[in-house]
Amino acid sequence: MTAQRPNTPEVREMHDILDDFLRGDVVQDQPELYHAVKALMTAKPEYRKPITMIPTHEVELRRDYAVQIEKRLLIADRNFKLTSVHLTAIMMTPLENLERHGYLSPRQASVNELASRLTMAADLVKRYIRHKISSHPHSTMKSTTKKSTTKGTKPGSQAASSRKSRSNKKGVNPDDPYFPPDDRGLDQKDLCRDRDKKRCIFTQTAQGDVAHIIPRTWNDSVEHVLLTKKVIAAAQAFMDQETFSKYEGLFADDNNLGTTDKHWNMLYLNKQQHWYLDHTSIGLKCLGMEYPFPEDDTKATVLIQLNWLHRTKLNPNKAVTSQGDGNDFDKMIEGLRQFENERSPARVEDGEGMFAAVRVNNHVPLISGHVVRVTMASEDAHKCKAMLDLSWTLGVIAAMSGAAEWLELSHDDDDDREEISQMASVDQWVQNQTQRYLMEQSHKANLPSGAPSLPAPGAPGLPPRSPDRPAWSPDRSPSRPPDRSLSRPPDRSPSLAPAPPPRTPDRPPRTLGQSPAERLQSPIPLGMITNRPRQDSSPKRKLRLELLDSRARTSPRRGDATRDDATRDDASRDPSPDKGSEKLQQGQEPGSPQAIVLQTESRRGSPRSPRSPRK
Template structure:
């Protein structure tokens, strides 16, 4: 059902504004604005009422299940209360998962497994929104990094803070760092070509390629193991109880494939956005809803997919706050009321506190504001439709949980051996730590028997230099090729003269190793 027409008084005010505008002296600026007004009023945009965040008719049953879950968990922990994000999980999962035999059933599920599944669903939402830790790690570690041992063990490279090479456009996506660079480049080009090399929502040029599900989920062994450990939570969130095994068998390798790291880096998991929308999307302020698809050609088989844009609610309260379920001040129903109020306003753009700017965007060609409910049509190979739907549906569910619960903080999670935390995969952390230690070590210089300003008997500067070269060229490790570093602005003759002077004077000096890449030597 569409919105009601404007009241007569509002239409009259708009008519008066238009008349007053054209009664003014028509400068070049006003003429351009008049052209844009015409484009805005005549634009043919696709709009459907925003899809609801909350289920429509089963709130009372979900409320009863929440009370039963809390009561069961209190049998072991008397002071236990569900948190806001756990309540958001209960409001999002399929209802069959809360009923008897469901994975979150307080009636049939064991207490231990019930609590574990609930916590893993919270972890899953965190796993989705925690896409900035890897990028931050790369920023922090670039000053201590040298060439990694291999592509498979680490993917650390200098980024925009490095003086080794300039920042490139490929690095704008904080999480876009596939291990297989040729495939990553091919994916980016394919996505840009598919989307007309423009933001799909605003039609601005030079877009960024935004991943729908973080590509890091399926990138390295530790990350793949972590994602794999959350597959049970995913099937609980995404499928009815009687279909969850089918969902897992169909989609698990799309999201966590140990035999093919980086296999989520394909056009079906990416979309073109301008930089600002990409920034908001990665922070959970935007949600994309899969609406449906229809075939358009048979040779090659292509389909048209309908995707709806939605601004997401922002609640500044903590996600881990305790919820009081039952009684007069029922926190469960308070969350429901907050979300329904947001929906009744047609899902407006979120307002960020303590900022003068606002969250908003306009279509570049016609000036139409980007509002919740705006729909786009995307042409994709028919074989990719189900994959695109999987990642869009999973993204939609994860961002709903996080934004309903609040925007501040996450619960404390038990230690995870493969946890990326605030750094990166274990192998990368260990390698960077090793390089930091090597940078502080002293080189293995020959011991001095006495302090003198003359060279030892029977030695010459050239012989001393030759012995030093032989001693350190026996080990091919790049970190030990550091006593003689020829920089780009040093010629061999300058290096030789410097070393000869040092050999003649024999002044004892402490010289630390310099971590440099072989191609910089």
């Protein structure tokens, strides 16, 4: 016995429309429409009726908690402003968070702690929607990062540069900072595409976008990590304590950037669906997890339900109240109930356009309640569920409170951005130095035994330098008295080991912490100030050294006598009796070239005082 079909006016009207369609010329002229209607009528998309966001039996209870929180905050601080974001957060937080010992309980011992947590929750919502839209690939929204201007210049003016432009392209400023292409997470995006079979999980269309559930800009840089850590503790208002403690490091980790730029935080969506998601026109609610293979618990399926969200145009920075007749709490509940009763699949904007989406495989319009399944590793599925749960709550709050409409009011708190930016610069420098050190250690570990630690010099014609010879040693200290052997004729006998090469301006000193390749490939240019001693190679100096060398070989005692005469002459010219002795004590040992020069100039009556040794 077959069930009796309903015979309502709507059903009879539908039968008449279908009969007219099949008997008309449209089917013969456009057979594609016939197949589309057939696919639509035979389609069975997975659907679960969406439940109300705020159950009816919880409305009165949540209103009482909102009134208690508002009264306590206003008693402690009359200037405290309760906004629509705060009010919506009270509506969406789990009920146990409003009870005693809950995260947003009005019975907390410290009213300052309650105000801080509620404000932090609002900041987390604003940070979510701001970064969600700014990170969209087709967004025209400007970055929230402030640009510093040079002192003495107007904002937007170009600083003068002495560098010559190497590019003839129009619109390219050579003074602008260069940012390499952001290719991070490309392999993770490929994993997402392969997992979702390179088609939108809802519309089944190709050539879509990889959409992030939680914005990847929460932790893509050190500065963003520090800013996220300021407000991420407020996620406890929308997640259970165990889940938050387990996955807190995924949202902001000082030692690991890009923690949410993973395939378990990505979904392959149609470009229009991607825009809807980032602008909180739709929300993705996780209905749970299933294990499709009982014998294999390494794979799990995440159930994701699509929901069109109720968006308002409330000012998120305007003060609201939950007390009295016609309060804002009741108005927001009434608007939500009206939206849910209409079951409107799209929100009509100004004009004739509307928000809508259709499955291309069966021509079924996407409505709230459609469910898709995404299978992945069990560990990744748990992470994906945590991201979906937090994203769902933050998106609903942003849509209902109006924060998604007033983006110019949803900026990050810039009170201490400059301090955080400086801290981020220091942390980034430390990470770079650590990475550089690890690379050097890896390079040294990969060298074979007995191999030189330094490669051949980059400059042609230079002999190899001993790798274990430091840039400075006591043997070459300028303050050490010169060796008497310098005044002797050079030894022409062959030696077993070649003498070390002389230090030249082309030979850069070894710098601590600098890799061998950088030391040899970056010679110090001429004219740069260095710590190397200056060497006089003029002909005058060579002639003087030859003269001193010949006198030292022929008459060493005469040099001593001459030195004594020069000392007495200097003492007679200078009223200070210690002037000559001080100069002789400055590295001028008897028999040294400096002492001989002093003696010679003294005999000639030169008024020039002896120079100290060159350093």
